[in-house]
Amino acid sequence: MYNIAVAGTGYVGLVAGVCFAEVGHQVTCVDIDEKKVSLMKSGVSPIYEADLEELMQKNYVAGKIDYTTDYKSAYKDADAIFIGVGTPEQTDGSANLSYIATVARQISETIEKDCLVVVKSTVPVGTNDKVEQFIHDFLVNDVKVEVASNPEFLAQGSAVHDTLHAERIIIGTESKWAEELLMNIYDPFNLPIVSVNRRSAEMTKYASNDFLALKISYMNDIANLCELVGADVQEVAKGMSFDERIGSKFLNAGIGFGGSCFPKDTKALDYIARQNGYELRTVKAAIDVNKDQKTLLYKKASKRLITFNGLKVAVLGLTFKPGTDDLREAASLENVPLLLEHGANIYAYDPAGTENFAKVHPEGKDSKGSITYVSNVEQALNGANVCFIFTEWGEIKATNPEIFKELMRTPLVYDGRNIYRVEDMQKAGVEYHSIGRKP
Ligand code: UGA
Numbered sequence: 001m002y003n004i005a006v007a008g009t010g011y012v013g014l015v016a017g018v019c020f021a022e023v024g025h026q027v028t029c030v031d032i033d034e035k036k037v038s039l040m041k042s043g044v045s046p047i048y049e050a051d052l053e054e055l056m057q058k059n060y061v062a063g064k065i066d067y068t069t070d071y072k073s074a075y076k077d078a079d080a081i082f083i084g085v086g087t088p089e090q091t092d093g094s095a096n097l098s099y100i101a102t103v104a105r106q107i108s109e110t111i112e113k114d115c116l117v118v119v120k121s122t123v124p125v126g127t128n129d130k131v132e133q134f135i136h137d138f139l140v141n142d143v144k145v146e147v148a149s150n151p152e153f154l155a156q157g158s159a160v161h162d163t164l165h166a167e168r169i170i171i172g173t174e175s176k177w178a179e180e181l182l183m184n185i186y187d188p189f190n191l192p193i194v195s196v197n198r199r200s201a202e203m204t205k206y207a208s209n210d211f212l213a214l215k216i217s218y219m220n221d222i223a224n225l226c227e228l229v230g231a232d233v234q235e236v237a238k239g240m241s242f243d244e245r246i247g248s249k250f251l252n253a254g255i256g257f258g259g260s261c262f263p264k265d266t267k268a269l270d271y272i273a274r275q276n277g278y279e280l281r282t283v284k285a286a287i288d289v290n291k292d293q294k295t296l297l298y299k300k301a302s303k304r305l306i307t308f309n310g311l312k313v314a315v316l317g318l319t320f321k322p323g324t325d326d327l328r329e330a331a332s333l334e335n336v337p338l339l340l341e342h343g344a345n346i347y348a349y350d351p352a353g354t355e356n357f358a359k360v361h362p363e364g365k366d367s368k369g370s371i372t373y374v375s376n377v378e379q380a381l382n383g384a385n386v387c388f389i390f391t392e393w394g395e396i397k398a399t400n401p402e403i404f405k406e407l408m409r410t411p412l413v414y415d416g417r418n419i420y421r422v423e424d425m426q427k428a429g430v431e432y433h434s435i436g437r438k439p
Contacts, residue, residue: 001024001025001026002025002079002080002184002185003025003026003077003078003079004017004020004025004026004027004028004078004079004080004081004082004185005027005028005029005030005071005075005078005080005081006020006027006028006029006030006081006082006084007030007071007081007082007083007084007085007103007106007107008031008083008084008085008086008099008103008121009029009030009031009036009037009040009046009067009084010047010084010085010086011047011049011154011156011159011260012084012120012121012152012154013029013031013082013083013085013120014029014040014045014046014047014052014084015049015052015159015160015163016082016120016152016163017029017065017082018052018055018056018059018065018160019160019163019164019189020082020185021055021059021062021064021065022055022058022059022064022164023188023189024064024188025064025185025188027059027064027065027066028065028066028067028068028073028074028078029065029066029067029068030067030068030069030070030071030074030075031067031069032069033069034069037067037068040056040067041060041066041067043056043057043060047325048324048325048326048352049156049157049159049160049324050157050158050159050160050161050323051160051161052159052160071103071106071110072106075106075107075110075111075115076110076111076112076113077112077113078111078115079115079116079181079185080115080116080118080181080182080185081107081111081115081116081117081118082118082120082150083100083103083104083117083118083119083120083121084120084121084152085099085100085102085103085121086099086121087099087100087121087122087123087264088264089264089267092271093267093268093270093271094124094268094271095123095124095264095268097123097124097127099121100119100121100123100127100131101131101134104117104131104134104135104138105134105138107135107145108134108135108136108137108138108139108140109138109140110140111141111143111145112141112143113143114143114144114145115143115144115145116145116146116147116148116178116181116182117131117132117135117145117146117147117148118148118149118150118182119131119147119148119149119150120150120151120152121152122151122152122205122206122209122261122264122268123149123202124202124268124272125199125202125203125206125272126199126202127202128147128148128149128172128198128199128202129147129198129199131147132145132147135147144177146174146175146177146178147198148171148173148174148178148179148182148198149170149171149172149173149198149201149202150169150170150171150172150182150201151170151172151202151204151205152205153166153167153168153170153205153208154166156259156260156321156323156324156326157321157322157323157324158323164189165191166189166191167191167192168191168192168193168194169186169189169191169192169193169194170194170196170201170204170205171183171186171193171194171195171196171201172196172197172198172199172200172201172202172204173195173197173198174197174198179195183195206265206268206269206272207269209261209262209265209266210262210265210266210269210283210286212250212262213257213262213265213266213283213286213290214282214283214286215250215251216250216252216253216254216257216286216290217256217257217285217286217287217289217290217293218286218289219237219250219251219253219436220253220254220256220289220290220293220435220436221289222236222253222436223253223435223436223437224296224436226436226437227436227437227438230438231436232436232437232438233253233418233435233437234253234418234436234437236436237251237252237253252417252418253418253435253436254293254416254417254418254435255293255294255296255297255390255416255435256289256290256291256294256331257290257329258294258320258321258328258329258330258331259320259321259326259328259329259330260326260328260329262290262329263290263328263329266286266287267287269283270283270284270287294331294334294335295331295334295335295338296435297335297388297414297415297416297433297435298334298335298338298339298388300414300433301386301388301412301414301433302342304412304433305385305386305412307342307343308339308342308343308344308369308386309342309343309344309369310343310345311343311344311345311385312344312345312347312383312384312385312409313339313344313345313347313384313387313388314346314347314348314349314380314381314384314386314387314388314408315335315336315346315347315348315349315380315387315388315390316348316349316377316380316387316388316389316390316391316393316396316399317332317349317350317353317390317391317392317393317396317417318330318332318336318348318350318353318356318357318390318391319332319350319352319353319393320391321391321392322391322392322393322394324352324353325352325353325355325356326353326356327353327356327357330353330390330391331390331416332348332353332390333360335388335390336348336357336361336371337361337367339369339388340361340366340367340368340369340370340371341367341368341369342368342369343368343369344369345369345370345371345372346369346370346371346372347372347374347379347380347382347384348371348372348373348374348380349373349374349375349376349377349379349380349396350391351393351395353391354373357373358373377395377396377399377403378403378407381399381403381407381408382407382408383407383408383409384407384408384409384410385408385409385410385412386410386412386413386414387404387408387413388414388416389413389414389415389416389417389419390416390417391417392417392419396419397419400428401420401424401425401427401428401430402428404425404428404430405428405429405430410431411428411429411430411431412430412431412433413425413430413431413432414433415432415433415434416434416435417435418434418435418436418437420432420434422434422437422439
C-alpha cells in the first residue's frame with residue numbers, strides 16, 4: 001500500500017482520494033480552502049455525490065484518509081502525488097493551467113523522497129512534459145521525480161461508482177519505473193489498465209469526451225431533422241442502438257450537453273487543433289449544434305406564445321443533468337434569463353440545484369420578470385401558463401401527465417429531455433412539445 005497525496009478536492013481529486021483510501025492506500029487530500037478542509041474533516045462532502053460522504057466518513061474514522069491545507073507535510077514523503085485541480089476554460093477556449101503550475105511549484109519545493117507526480121486533471125497534450133520540466137527546474141532536494149498522465153473518466157452523479165468500477169484506467173508514462181508504480185497503485189482496483197505514452201493518455205481524454213459530445217450533437221441534429229420529416233428521434237435511436245458498433249448509450253437527443261467537461265473539452269480541443277494549424281471540423285460542428293440546441297425550446301415557445309410578459313412559467317430542473325447540484329453550462333442558465341427579460345414570472349423546482357441557482361438569480365423580482373423557488377413539481381405547475389423541463393430528475397419524470405392538465409392554467413409543456421410519450425401527453429390533454437418528435 002502506498003502513501004498518496006491528492007492536490008485539489010473537487011470532483012476529480014476528492015473522489016480519487018476517497019477511492020484510493022477505500023482500496024487500502026494511505027491518503028492525504030490537500031486543498032487551499034480551510035473551510036472546505038474542516039468541512040471534510042467533519043465528514044461532510046463539499047459536493048453532492050452519491051456514496052461519497054459515506055466513504056469519506058468510513059475511511060476517515062479508519063485513519064485511511066485525512067484532509068489538510070498544509071501541502072508541505074502532505075507532499076514531503078508521498079510515494080505519489082495526484083493532481084486533480086481545475087483547468088477552467090479561458091475566453092479563447094484554451095485551458096487555464098495556473099492551478100496546475102502552482103501545485104507543481106509546491107511539489108518541487110517540498111518533496112523529500114523519490115516521487116511520482118500524476119496529473120489527473122484534463123490538460124492539453126504536451127502539458128505533462130512541461131509540468132515535469134517545471135518541477136525539475138525548481139526542485140529543491142536531490143530526489144527522483146517523474147510525471148505521469150492518468151486522465152479521469154468519472155461522470156458527476158455516479159463518480160464513486162465510476163471510479164471503483166471504471167471500464168478502463170488510462171496510464172501514460174515515460175519510464176518503466178513510473179509505469180510499474182502506477183500499475184501497483186491501481187492493482188487493488190482490479191480493473192483493466194491501458195498503458196500508453198504520456199501524450200496519448202492526454203489525448204485519449206479529449207478524444208473520448210469530444211466523441212461523446214459529438215455523439216450527442218449528432219443525435220440533436222438528427223432530432224431536428226426528424227421533426228421536419230415527421231420521424232421520431234427516440235424510435236430512430238432505438239433502432240440505431242441495436243448495432244453494437246453504435247451502442248445504446250449517449251443517443252438521447254435533448255437541449256444540448258452541459259456540465260463542466262464536454263463544453264470545456266470540445267472548445268479546448270478545437271483550440272489545440274487551431275494552435276497546431278489544423279481545423280477540427282467535426283468538433284467545431286458539435287460545438288455549433290450544441291449552442292443552438294440550448295435555446296431551441298425557448299425559441300419554439302416564443303413563436304407559439306405572443307409574449308411571456310406576466311405569464312406564470314413553471315421551470316422543472318435547473319442542473320445540467322440529474323444526480324448533481326452542478327449548474328455549469330446548464331441549459332437553465334441560458335433560458336431563465338431570456339424568460340425573465342421577457343417578463344416571465346418563473347416558479348422553479350429542482351431537487352438539488354435551487355440553492356446554487358438562487359446565487360445567480362436570487363428569489364424575487366429579476367429583470368422584467370420574477371423568480372420564485374418552490375419545493376415540489378406541483379407547486380411549480382399550479383396555475384402555470386407554460387412549463388419548461390430542463391432536467392430529467394426522477395422526481396420530475398414521476399409526474400403523471402394528468403397532473404399537468406389538472407394543475408396548469410393552460411397545459412402547454414416544452415420538454416427538453418423527452419421524458420414523456422407523445423401519445424400519453426396528448427391523451428391527458430396536454431399540448432406537448434419535445435425534441436425530435438412530432439408535437
Ligand atoms: C462527462 C463524461 O461522461 C465523463 O466520462 C468524463 O469523465 C467527465 O465528463 C469529465 O470529463 O470529467 P459529466 O459531464 O459528468 O461526464 O456528465 P455526462 O453524464 O457525460 O453528461 C454531460 C451532458 O450531456 C449532460 O448535460 C447530459 O444531459 C448530456 N447528455 C448526455 C445528453 O444530452 N444526451 C445523452 O445521451 C447523454
